[in-house]
Amino acid sequence: MKLQIAFDLMSANDALDAAAEIYDIIDIIEVGTPMIVREGMVPVRMLKKSYPDTTVLADVKIVDGGDIESADAFHAGADIVTVLAAAADETIKGVVSTAVRYGKKTMVDMIGISDIQKRAEELDALGVDYICVHTAVDVQGKRESPYHDLSLLLPVLKNSKAAVAGGVNMAAIPVLKDLDPEIVVAGSALTGQSDIRRAVLEMQDAIKGGKTYGNS
Numbered sequence: 001m002k003l004q005i006a007f008d009l010m011s012a013n014d015a016l017d018a019a020a021e022i023y024d025i026i027d028i029i030e031v032g033t034p035m036i037v038r039e040g041m042v043p044v045r046m047l048k049k050s051y052p053d054t055t056v057l058a059d060v061k062i063v064d065g066g067d068i069e070s071a072d073a074f075h076a077g078a079d080i081v082t083v084l085a086a087a088a089d090e091t092i093k094g095v096v097s098t099a100v101r102y103g104k105k106t107m108v109d110m111i112g113i114s115d116i117q118k119r120a121e122e123l124d125a126l127g128v129d130y131i132c133v134h135t136a137v138d139v140q141g142k143r144e145s146p147y148h149d150l151s152l153l154l155p156v157l158k159n160s161k162a163a164v165a166g167g168v169n170m171a172a173i174p175v176l177k178d179l180d181p182e183i184v185v186a187g188s189a190l191t192g193q194s195d196i197r198r199a200v201l202e203m204q205d206a207i208k209g210g211k212t213y214g215n216s
């Protein structure tokens with residue numbers, strides 16, 4: 001399992017400072033949707049320029065204009081761009097073909113989708129790289145965690161790989177290790193800690209099963 005940290009509620013400059021602490025121990029840095037709403041592609045550009053070897057995901061959550069909007073994010077340096085599963089297949093295809101053109105990857109966000117297996121089968125056939133089950137921030141604690149959706153998603157995937165997001169914390173890691181998605185996304189559980197490097201190290205150690213990660 002790869003660990004993706006979501007930088008949501010911080011400025012681009014704070015994201016750069018946080019990245020400096022963890023770029024060597026994190027698998028993917030996500031520029032979260034709230035940061036993109038506030039600052040556009042600036043943080044994507046800044047992070048990729050400072051850490052060219054780190055995978056940067058732009059959580060644009062595209063819902064229309066798949067080609068144009070994903071091209072902007074890839075052009076800014078994103079390695080992975082997100083599109084909503086609720087978007088039209090034409091939009092998804094636009095993101096996929098643009099990602100291929102740039103040599104980059106597509107993640108589809110299943111937020112709000114009720115028939116997980118049906119939509120996942122369709123998306124898998126469209127050639128997306130990752131399908132992410134996601135419990136929205138606004139419904140976390142009120143509806144089911146994304147882990148049930150993950151157990152529905154995994155058996156139907158033929159080509160795409162699974163990701164999971166929405167309130168993931170240390171307590172969830174044993175459950176997620178059993179399910180074994182390709183990517184685990186954690187935001188507030190990591191960025192809310194005063195020592196972000198320690199928080200990421202602890203989660204990576206829990207994921208990788210022992211004190212194997214980093215040296216601090």
Ligand SMILES: O=C(CO)[C@H](O)[C@H](O)COP(=O)(O)O
Nearest residue numbers: 006032166167168186187188
């Ligand atoms: O995409 C998001 C919100 O739409 C968040 O980045 C994602 O849910 C991870 O954050 P958290 O772990 O705090 O839920």
